[in-house]
Amino acid sequence: MDTEAVRTFVRAAELGQLRHAADELGVTQQAVSKRIAALERVLDVRLFTRTARGVELTLDGQAFLPHARNLVTGVDRAVTAIRPGSRALRIDVLGLRSAQAVVLHDYWRSHPETDLDVVTLRVDDPHVAVAAVRAGDVDASFRSVTDPATLPHEVRMIHAFGSPLELLVGPRHPLASARTLTPAQLRRHRIWVPGIAPRSEWADFYDQLATAFDLRIDAAGPNFGNEVLLDILADSADVATLVGSRDRYLWPANHDLRRIPVVSPTLVYPLSLLFPRTDPHPRLQAVIDHFASLAPLPEAVWLPSWAAAPRRSDAGAEQT
Known part of the structure; x- marks a missing residue:
């Protein structure tokens, strides 16, 4: 599973806007859409529905979000643990x-x-x-x-x-x-x-x-x-x-x-x-x-x- 796609899903879910997620992650909105689409294919579920105000989580997206947050946090901690200057x-x-x-x-x-x-x-x-x-x-x-x-x-x-x-x-x-x-x-x-x-x-x-x-x-x-x-x-x-x-x-x-x-x-x-x-x-x-x-x-x-x-x-x- 692509951890950057998971990170992108988490930020989009928290911000409610693909454009805002793209700005925060430093990528294009198209890249955000592609990452989420690829993640949905891997999981074989829809994670978002589009609305006039942005995106909303589906029931599957709501179920996946807390686990996705834990996954992103775990990856960040793993990287910090071995990076000179930031690790112990x-x-x-x-x-x-x-x-x-x-x-x-x-x-x-x-x-x-x-x-x-x-x-x-x-x-x-x-x-x-x-x-x-x-x-x-x-x-x-x-x-x-x-x-x-x-x-x-x-x-x-x-x-x-x-x-x-x-x-x-x-x-x-x-x-x-x-x-x-x-x-x-x-x-x-x-x-x-x-x-x-x-x-x-x-x-x-x-x-x-x-x-x-x-x-x-x-x-x-x-x-x-x-x-x-x-x-x-x-x-x-x-x-x-x-x-x-x-x-x-x-x-x-x-x-x-x-x-x-x-x-x-x-x-x-x-x-x-x-x-x-x-x-x-x-x-x-x-x-x-x-x-x-x-x-x-x-x-x-x-x-x-x-x-x-x-x-x-x-x-x-x-x-x-």
Whole structure:
């Protein structure tokens, strides 16, 4: 069924004049007559009768009109859902409990009028996220390409914000009573980070972190998700993990887990944002501006070699 013919029928029915419908749709009156005639042939009914004052709906036309309106509305919504600039701002995050999702949620709470679509591509290789940005599948992605030379010219990468790391331990762990910890105090302790995928940005991050501070970072074993990890930490006297200070984790009260900031230097996971270099989504800049409102990083920080140098204003530096 020709949806433009249906749209033409709806406007003619609402206006009662083929000429008025033609003027509103930007076509000739003859084109309106042809569209309605074609629709009547498809439906095998008469939709209008002509009168001295214009057109009136037949009984079949009256029955068809509410469904035709729904059809036109559905088509318009479908087009809006995929049209850049009019559809929701679609941003990829690593997980819905990640720091990226938390920051986006904070932004949305301050700007509830923003039509925001937060998605997770569930890919480990950041170059797959780059391809999704190039193809227009997402408007932006919180991913870092650790070798900027491999980033295509059509995609821009900027520094978004830094996520300070905390040690997460159960009550029986020997470091559980500490209020803060230095990287040197983490040595010899098993830091379990399941799910470190080859070629991922976080694999590079943890490799450099382990080398820089002689840490025992263990990625062995399957990743059964955060809930299982938290259960293991609650019962363990020797296993810890690292989490971002803005990452959202929930656990039963009897787990008594402790989040302990790592300082001197603060270990920072740098978060970047990928988006098209030309014609980005018009509502993306407001989100980027929001990064500047985040709390600045401490003076003494550690970052991997591929990240931008730390600054007191922790937002908006382009990485090229």
